[in-house]
Amino acid sequence: MRRILRETRMIAMVGASDNPARPSYFVLKYLLEKGYVVFPVNPRLAGSEIHGQLVFADLESIEAPIDMVDVFRPSEAAPAIAGEAVVIGARVLWLQLGVISEEAARIADAGGLAVVMDRCPKIEYGRLSGEVGWMGVNSRTISAKRGGMLGGYQRRRIT
Numbered sequence: 001m002r003r004i005l006r007e008t009r010m011i012a013m014v015g016a017s018d019n020p021a022r023p024s025y026f027v028l029k030y031l032l033e034k035g036y037v038v039f040p041v042n043p044r045l046a047g048s049e050i051h052g053q054l055v056f057a058d059l060e061s062i063e064a065p066i067d068m069v070d071v072f073r074p075s076e077a078a079p080a081i082a083g084e085a086v087v088i089g090a091r092v093l094w095l096q097l098g099v100i101s102e103e104a105a106r107i108a109d110a111g112g113l114a115v116v117m118d119r120c121p122k123i124e125y126g127r128l129s130g131e132v133g134w135m136g137v138n139s140r141t142i143s144a145k146r147g148g149m150l151g152g153y154q155r156r157r158i159t
Helices: 002-007 023-033 075-088 102-110 121-129
Strands: 010-014 037-041 068-071 092-095 114-116
Touching (some): 010 023, 023 037, 075 092, 075 102
16 A cells, blocks of 8 residues: 555546535545645536546546546445546556445456555555654554643642
8 A cells, every 4th residue: 555655646536525524525635735636536526626626527537647546436336437447547446445346356456456445545644654643543652641732641739
């Protein structure tokens, strides 16, 4: 995953949403902030913009070379998307958390694509870059201390 995230520059996000309550909305924003070029794909929103990025109706409408196809669609839709990813010459098929399809994996693998399944690039980027550790997650330190905003133990003087 580290190599995939390091070598990827151009991402097509299938199932991108303009709804701030949807995970694809903030994952798209995060990936843009990390320097990736992200092409949102959603036929219902085609022609509009999400985070300043033009939304495409399908993968074949994107004229730029795509490194990764990130899938925010139900597992049943994944095989067809894998087939489209092969056709456009993508290098990676990334199925988001909860998106599991052995058939899509077989299609992508047969087409020469690397496959990541049931993972989120935002979470993996944060984990592999050490960002998650900055917040105290995965620090390998267990403590029962009650911390304030700065995480330190706070004592109160009783008078």
